[in-house]
Amino acid sequence: MTRKRATSIGFIAVLLWALLALFTVGSAPVPPLLxxxxxxxxxxxxxxxxxxxxxxxxxxxxxxxxxxxxGTIGLFGYHALYFSALRLAPAAEAGLIAYLWPLLIVLFSGLLPGERLKAGHxxxxxxxxxxxALIITGGGGGFSTQYLIGYGLALLCALTWSGYSVLSRLVGSxxxxxxxxxxxxxAALSLPLHLVFEETxxxxxxxAWASVIGLGLGPVGLAFFVWDIGVKQGDIQLLGTSSYAAPLLSTLVLVVFGVAAPSQILLWAALLITGGAFIAARASFKT
Structure with a gap:
């Protein structure tokens, strides 16, 4: 397989992850662990x-x-937190906070042996x-506790996936x-926890069934396989940069399908989160 083709295959994952929030909302009211x-x-x-x-x-x-x-802890932790966050807070806003993970990956990778944290990070x-912060404070309209738990879970979600991604370099290929x-x-870990802590x-x-199947086949299935091929055989820097488009794409999908209402706060939050990740990435690319 050529490097160019592997990179193209890896990019499919970014497109699939842009559908993660939409399918998660569509799968309601299925509880997160189920x-x-x-x-x-x-x-x-x-x-x-x-x-x-x-x-x-x-x-x-x-x-x-x-x-x-x-690998199991990484996948289980990220998605249990993500599904829970989108059940407890608006999908677009919680999804954007969860998509801090590309920025956090760049930030945390600067702390690895042989790496250096720069001003751009x-x-x-x-x-x-x-x-x-713009999302949590409602654009300066006052701090609201209504969705605080959901936003907190979304932040833990971002920390989980970024930590998993960075530490995976120390585990081995x-x-x-x-x-x-x-x-x-x-799945085997989630089932008994569901039976103990959730109502089926x-x-x-x-x-809802189509959304569950869509999740299993796409963002929570095929995406991990094509991403693995991309980062191992393709241009990992290009793929890393492309992943910063995921917050914008995910928000756009939610707006297009009527799940989220377009607003200036949502637009600015998406641009700030995506732009911050891109600036941090450029700091890593510079020699």
């Missing part, structure tokens, strides 16, 4: 079918247990977090097929 179970069971099953058809299954036996544990972080195991293990509520409409 949604985790259903989506990752689908993503993992199709991942195993793909691995079997490509002869990649034998390689799974050589992957260290710590890699499986780390700090400036980008200030700009990005000002976008999140693994074949793309391991993503299928991560997905199935996440199945999708009530065909739209």
């Amino acid at each position: 949604l985790n179970t259903l989506c990752f069971a689908m993503g993992g099953t199709f991942g195993l079918i793909w691995a079997a058809s490509t002869g990649a299954l034998p390689a799974l036996r050589t992957v260290p247990l710590k890699v499986y544990a780390f 700090v400036i980008g972080a200030i700009i990005g977090f000002s976008g999140a 693994a074949p793309t097929a391991t993503v299928a195991v991560f997905c199935l293990a996440t 509520v199945w999708p009530a409409t065909s739209l």
Whole structure:
């Protein structure tokens, strides 16, 4: 596979993640842990079918247990927090806060051995977090506690995925097929927790079922496989930069489908969060 083709495949993940908020809203009122179970069971099953058809299954036996544990915790934690955040706060606003993860990845990566935190990282972080503050304060209209728990979970979501992404450099590499195991293990972990802590509520409409299936096949399924191919065989810097478009794309999708109302606050928050991440990324690209 050529570097250019792998990069193009990886970019598919960014487009799929732009649909994550829309499908999550559409899957209501399914509780977060049950949604985790259903989506990752689908993503993992199709991942195993793909691995079997490509002869990649034998390689799974050589992957260290710590890699499986780390990947499972990352996927489980991020999506349990994300689904919960979008149940407790407006989708567009909570989704934008969750999409602080590209900025945080750049910021945290500057703390890794051999890396250095630069002025551009700090400036980008200030700009990005000002976008999140704009959401939480309602554009200066006063601090509201109505959606504070949802916004807090969205911030934890961003911290979880950025921390997982940065620390993965210290865990070691693994074949793309391991993503299928991560997905199935996440589903297996989510199910008993759902039975203990949540009331079982199945999708009530065909739209809700379509949203759950869409999540399992796309943003919570195929996206992880194509992203893994992209970052391992393609241009990782270009892919990293493209991921900063995800907050804008996700917000645009919600507005187009009528889930979120267009507003100046939403626009400025999206621009600040995306722009802050891009500025921080440029600081990393400079020699």
